[in-house]
Amino acid sequence: MKNQIIELIAKAAELDVDTVAGILEIPPKADMGDYAFPCFQLAKTLRKAPPMIAADIAEKIGEVDIIDRLEVKGAYLNFFLKKEMFVKSMLDAACVDNFGSSTVGNGKTICIDYSSPNVAKNFHVGHLRTTIIGNSLYKIYSKLGYQVERINHLGDWGTQFGKLIVAYKAWSSKEAIEKDGIAELMRIYVKFHDAAAENDALNDEARAWFTKMEQGDEEALEIWQWFVDISLKEYKQTYELLGMEFDHYLGESFYRDKTGDVVKRLQDAKLLEESEGAQIVNLEEYNMAPCLIMKKDGSSIYATRDLAAIFYRKETWNFEKCLYVTGQEQKLHFAQVFKVVDLLGNEWAKDSLVHIPYGLVSLEGAKLSTRSGNIIYAEDILKEAIEKVKVTIEEKNPSLEDKDEVAKIVGVGAILFHDLYNQRIKDVSFKWDKVLNFDGETGPYVQYTYVRCASILRNVPSFDPSADIDYSKLLDEEAIALIKEISRFPQVVADAAEKYEPCVVARFAMDVAQSFSRFYNACRINVEDEVVRNARVKLVNVTKTVLKDALDLLGIDCPEQM
Ligand code: ARG
Numbered sequence: 001m002k003n004q005i006i007e008l009i010a011k012a013a014e015l016d017v018d019t020v021a022g023i024l025e026i027p028p029k030a031d032m033g034d035y036a037f038p039c040f041q042l043a044k045t046l047r048k049a050p051p052m053i054a055a056d057i058a059e060k061i062g063e064v065d066i067i068d069r070l071e072v073k074g075a076y077l078n079f080f081l082k083k084e085m086f087v088k089s090m091l092d093a094a095c096v097d098n099f100g101s102s103t104v105g106n107g108k109t110i111c112i113d114y115s116s117p118n119v120a121k122n123f124h125v126g127h128l129r130t131t132i133i134g135n136s137l138y139k140i141y142s143k144l145g146y147q148v149e150r151i152n153h154l155g156d157w158g159t160q161f162g163k164l165i166v167a168y169k170a171w172s173s174k175e176a177i178e179k180d181g182i183a184e185l186m187r188i189y190v191k192f193h194d195a196a197a198e199n200d201a202l203n204d205e206a207r208a209w210f211t212k213m214e215q216g217d218e219e220a221l222e223i224w225q226w227f228v229d230i231s232l233k234e235y236k237q238t239y240e241l242l243g244m245e246f247d248h249y250l251g252e253s254f255y256r257d258k259t260g261d262v263v264k265r266l267q268d269a270k271l272l273e274e275s276e277g278a279q280i281v282n283l284e285e286y287n288m289a290p291c292l293i294m295k296k297d298g299s300s301i302y303a304t305r306d307l308a309a310i311f312y313r314k315e316t317w318n319f320e321k322c323l324y325v326t327g328q329e330q331k332l333h334f335a336q337v338f339k340v341v342d343l344l345g346n347e348w349a350k351d352s353l354v355h356i357p358y359g360l361v362s363l364e365g366a367k368l369s370t371r372s373g374n375i376i377y378a379e380d381i382l383k384e385a386i387e388k389v390k391v392t393i394e395e396k397n398p399s400l401e402d403k404d405e406v407a408k409i410v411g412v413g414a415i416l417f418h419d420l421y422n423q424r425i426k427d428v429s430f431k432w433d434k435v436l437n438f439d440g441e442t443g444p445y446v447q448y449t450y451v452r453c454a455s456i457l458r459n460v461p462s463f464d465p466s467a468d469i470d471y472s473k474l475l476d477e478e479a480i481a482l483i484k485e486i487s488r489f490p491q492v493v494a495d496a497a498e499k500y501e502p503c504v505v506a507r508f509a510m511d512v513a514q515s516f517s518r519f520y521n522a523c524r525i526n527v528e529d530e531v532v533r534n535a536r537v538k539l540v541n542v543t544k545t546v547l548k549d550a551l552d553l554l555g556i557d558c559p560e561q562m
Helices: 002-013 017-023 040-046 050-061 083-094 125-143 160-171 174-180 182-198 201-214 218-242 259-268 302-317 328-343 378-396 403-420 443-459 477-487 489-499 503-522 530-553
Strands: 035-038 067-073 076-081 109-113 147-152 272-275 278-281 291-294 321-327 353-358
Touching (some): 002 017, 002 050, 040 050, 050 067, 076 083, 083 530, 109 125, 125 147, 125 218, 125 321, 125 353, 125 378, 125 403, 125 530, 147 302, 174 182, 182 218, 218 403, 259 278, 259 291, 278 328, 291 302, 291 328, 378 403, 403 443, 403 503, 443 503, 443 530, 477 530, 489 530, 503 530
Parallel strands (some): 321 353
Antiparallel strands (some): 035 076, 278 291
């Protein structure tokens, strides 16, 4: 029906449909109409006052079967649609398979570089954010028909591995590392730094080991690979808890034989300059610090490997966009790297390389279990959430089946939802009672709404989702409000993708859940009258599906009972 309105306006105002579609609004309140067309923007071209334009359009549209009445209010032309037809059109649209999806992305590829923890370091809460946001963007873009490549750009190369090898040989053992994994690697890394502060020769040794790695020395690479494997094993436990996967683990080390080509390209383009023995690209003209490409000793760095990765990805996947989800402290790094790609004559760099920053996580006020000192492992937080939910289940619903599975879905879902509910760039402060509050604006609340829908559907005498219903039985204010909310889903997915903001979807899920709650309180569902009941049950079913689909875009599962 929205399209019909757009066409009516386009014809009456002699505008093209895209322009009208861009202007047409959904008013914030039902008494302002189902759609509103503001005429401010047209005043200039038409040289008329907006209220006059609105009145003209109204007159030209005249009487139409789908419109109940038109109202000119100030600069707005408000459309009140025939309620029953409106409800039918929205509900039918929401009942299609894969509601919310689209084909805009067909034939196009998006690379998303996210999570990417640093080998031999713990997977901390910051990495949890990139993982959660990146995974949600993957789901959102997939829903829009894009082919998405999920890339884990592990921090698995660099001088720190020379230090670790020295430290391993001096203060650790195979057994200790096999036993304690990353915790042991972190312990000896700290020890190395303390010792090197006293004895600079250790730094020379470490550099020598890294040079060996770069030259392909067997022993060096064997130890390094072992550190990588040990670390990956732990990271994968966290991914497993989160229910997340990657298409490619292509860490920094993958590009070690590809940085030479980057240096050559830069040389050929006469972009390299020497500065204190190192090779840099001067970015003064763009108000940025220089981008360091090669150190004095000829070794490559983080930025060089990122440049190599961009060319590799472009050649391999010919991406439409390549997104990087990292903390905002890497803003300059990406600005420099993207600029260098641009300076090499790649027009696409400007629009298709996108840094997606996010704010900090603070754990103030939260009592989190930590393994050692103040190092907070993402895995511990997830496990603690699951434990806490389990306690609640034991208290409130001890006879529930699959308690462990439900606790996992709800505990992990709570963390994800909390992380995705606000704009990325905002800092997240973590408080258990806020994250897990079943009545607040939380993941568990939305999941609980889903469970309620599921339980209603289990308890009605009969329900055929494909049977015709009497739409005139869904004209209660709360029912219409809920249907309107649900019908926003396709636009919500598109908006979230355009802004790289999963919170648009999280807010939508919450709005639907709250709207459902008002509907549920106002309209009894399991009533005697079969016609009324079928209509309401249909709406419950649509709500259930859309909640599940919206949560799925956030990477969150739904239990059938909780
Ligand atoms: N390993 C880095 C870190 O933990 C993030 C890598 C982001 N991706 C990239 N292509 N630079 O901070």
